[in-house]
Amino acid sequence: MTAFAMPALAPSLPAVPSTLLVGGRWRPAAGGATFPVDNPATGETLIEVADADARDARDAIRAAADAQPALAALSPARRAALLRRVEAALRERADELALLITLEMGKPITESRGEVAYAADFFGWFADEALRIGGDYRLSPSGLTRILVQHKAVGPCLLVTPWNFPLAMGARKIAPAIAAGCPSVLKPAEQTPLTSLLLARIIEESGAPAGAVNVVTTSRPAEVVSTVIGSGLARKLSFTGSTEVGKLLLAQCSAHVMRTSMELGGNAPFIVCEDADLDAAVEGALLAKMRNVGQACTAANRFIVAESLAPEFTRGLADRMGAMTVAAGWQDGAEVGPLIDDAAVAKFERLVADALDRGAAIEVGGGPSNGRFVAPTVLSDVAPGTALLDEEIFGPLAPITTFREEEAAVNAANGTPYGLVSYVYTRDLERALRMVGNLASGMVGVNVGVVSNAAAPFGGVKQSGLGREGGLEGLAEYLDTTYAAIPV
Numbered sequence: 236m237t238a239f240a241m242p243a244l245a246p247s248l249p250a251v252p253s254t255l256l257v258g259g260r261w262r263p264a265a266g267g268a269t270f271p272v273d274n275p276a277t278g279e280t281l282i283e284v285a286d287a288d289a290r291d292a293r294d295a296i297r298a299a300a301d302a303q304p305a306l307a308a309l310s311p312a313r314r315a316a317l318l319r320r321v322e323a324a325l326r327e328r329a330d331e332l333a334l335l336i337t338l339e340m341g342k343p344i345t346e347s348r349g350e351v352a353y354a355a356d357f358f359g360w361f362a363d364e365a366l367r368i369g370g371d372y373r374l375s376p377s378g379l380t381r382i383l384v385q386h387k388a389v390g391p392c393l394l395v396t397p398w399n400f401p402l403a404m405g406a407r408k409i410a411p412a413i414a415a416g417c418p419s420v421l422k423p424a425e426q427t428p429l430t431s432l433l434l435a436r437i438i439e440e441s442g443a444p445a446g447a448v449n450v451v452t453t454s455r456p457a458e459v460v461s462t463v464i465g466s467g468l469a470r471k472l473s474f475t476g477s478t479e480v481g482k483l484l485l486a487q488c489s490a491h492v493m494r495t496s497m498e499l500g501g502n503a504p505f506i507v508c509e510d511a512d513l514d515a516a517v518e519g520a521l522l523a524k525m526r527n528v529g530q531a532c533t534a535a536n537r538f539i540v541a542e543s544l545a546p547e548f549t550r551g552l553a554d555r556m557g558a559m560t561v562a563a564g565w566q567d568g569a570e571v572g573p574l575i576d577d578a579a580v581a582k583f584e585r586l587v588a589d590a591l592d593r594g595a596a597i598e599v600g601g602g603p604s605n606g607r608f609v610a611p612t613v614l615s616d617v618a619p620g621t622a623l624l625d626e627e628i629f630g631p632l633a634p635i636t637t638f639r640e641e642e643a644a645v646n647a648a649n650g651t652p653y654g655l656v657s658y659v660y661t662r663d664l665e666r667a668l669r670m671v672g673n674l675a676s677g678m679v680g681v682n683v684g685v686v687s688n689a690a691a692p693f694g695g696v697k698q699s700g701l702g703r704e705g706g707l708e709g710l711a712e713y714l715d716t717t718y719a720a721i722p723v
C-alpha cells in the first residue's frame with residue numbers, strides 16, 4: 236500500500252501582490268472584500284487576496300480598452316523586446332515562481348519548475364512571432380482590383396484560467412495577446428490567484444504600458460466574468476476550464492458576437508497496440524497519467540490496451556505508480572502531491588467505488604485517502620458504462636480496458652463527447668498514421684506521453700473546445716483580418 240509522508244512544515248510564501256491590478260495601479264477591491272487562498276497540502280490559509288466584484292470588473296475592462304492605443308502604438312520590435320524581458324524574468328525567478336505554484340496548487344516542485352520553463356517558452360516563442368505578423372497581397376479575378384490583406388489586434392481580451400497550471404495557462408494567453416497588440420483582463424481561478432498576480436507584476440516590471448494587463452482576483456467568477464462580457468468592451472474571450480462553464484460563457488459571448496477560444500475538458504484515450512514497445516508505453520503512460528497528479532486536461536483518462544499485452548502493461552504501470560512518493564510538493568522526492576480540494580478527493584473516491592461496484596479489480600492503490608492525498612490507483616477489468624470511462628477523472632487513477640482489433644480501439648477512443656488528445660503506442664508507422672487519421676481529437680501523441688510545447692497548436696475538437704493555443708495558430712486567435720480593395 237502507498238505510504239503517505241506527512242506534510243512537513245510549509246516553506247514561507249514568497250512576496251506576492253494581494254490586490255487587483257487595474258490600469259497600472261495595484262488597489263483593493265472596490266468593496267474592500269478579500270478571500271483566502273489555501274495551501275491544498277495542509278488546508279491552511281496562505282494569504283487573503285482582493286475579492287473583486289462587478290465594479291472592479293467594469294474598471295478593469297475599461298482600463299484595458301483605454302490601453303489599446305498605447306499597446307497598438309508599440310512597434311513589433313518593442314512588443315517582442317517586452318516579451319523577451321518577461322521570458323528572461325520568468326527564468327531568473329524560476330525558484331520563487333515554482334514555490335508559489337506548489338504552495339497554492341500542490342504539484343511537486345520539480346513539476347512546478349517545468350511549468351515555469353514551459354511558460355517562459357511561450358513568451359520567447361511569441362516574442363519572435365510578434366515580428367512576423369504579416370499580410371497578403373493579391374489581385375481580384377478580373378485583374379482590376381488590388382486586395383491588400385492586413386492583420387490587426389482583435390482588441391481588449393478577457394482571459395479566464397483554471398487552477399491546474401496557474402502560470403502556464405496565463406502565459407499561453409497573455410504572450411500572444413501582447414504579441415498581437417491586445418490589452419487584457421486576466422481572471423485567474425479562485426484557488427490559485429497568486430501566481431497570476433506575480434506574473435502580472437513581472438510583466439509590469441518588464442515595461443508593459445499601464446493597463447496592458449489587468450488582473451481581477453475574485454471568489455465570484457460568474458459575476459465578474461459576465462460583467463466583463465456584458466460591458467461590450469471586450470472583443471474576445473479566451474477561456475480554459477471545464478466544458479460545462481465553457482458552454483455558459485459561449486452563450487454569453489454570442490450576445491456580443493465576441494471572438495472566443497475555448498480550451499475545455501478532455502477524456503484522453505491511451506491506446507497500446509500489440510506491436511508497441513512495452514517499456515516505452517509504460518513510461519509514456521506514467522507521464523500522461525501522473526503529470527500534475529493526474530489533474531490535467533491532457534491526462535490519459537482511459538487505457539485501451541491490446542489483449543496480448545494487457546497483463547504485462549498493467550503490471551508495469553501498477554509497479555511504477557505504486558512506487559511513487561506521495562508527499563507535499565515541497566518535500567524532498569515528492570512525486571505525487573495533494574488533489575486541489577475536498578471535492579476532488581470525494582470525486583476520486585466516488586469513481587473508484589463505482590468501478591469496484593461494477594466488477595473492476597484493484598491492481599495497486601485504492602486505499603483510503605489522507606486529507607487531500609490519494610493513492611495512485613490502477614484498476615483492471617473495467618466494464619463499459621463505468622463512470623470513470625465517461626467523466627474527466629482529474630486524479631491519479633488509471634482504468635485499463637482491452638481490445639482485439641484496431642478498429643474497436645479507435646471506436647472506443649472516439650466514443651466520448653470530448654476530443655482533446657489521444658495517445659497511441661505502436662512501432663508500425665503505417666498503423667500510426669492511419670490511427671492519427673481516424674482518431675477524433677485535436678492532438679495525437681504517437682509514442683510520446685506529453686504533446687504540448689510553445690510551437691504546437693494545442694487544442695481540441697468536439698466538446699473539448701474551439702481554437703488553438705501555441706504555434707502560429709495561437710497568434711491568429713488574437714488577430715482580425717481587414718482587407719482593402721484598391722483599384723489597379
Ligand code: NAD
Pocket residue numbers: 395396397398399400422423424425456457458460461475476477478480481483484497498499500501531532533627655695699700
Ligand atoms: P472551471 O470551469 O470550474 O473553472 C475555470 C475558470 O472559470 C476559473 O477561472 C473559474 O473561476 C471560472 N468560472 C467558474 N464558473 C464560472 C462561471 N459560472 N462563470 C464564469 N466563470 C466561471 O474549471 P477548473 O476546475 O478550474 O479547471 C479544470 C478544467 O479545466 C478541466 O475540465 C480541465 O480539463 C480544463 N482544462 C482544459 C485545458 C485545455 O487546454 N483544454 C487546460 C487545463 C484545464
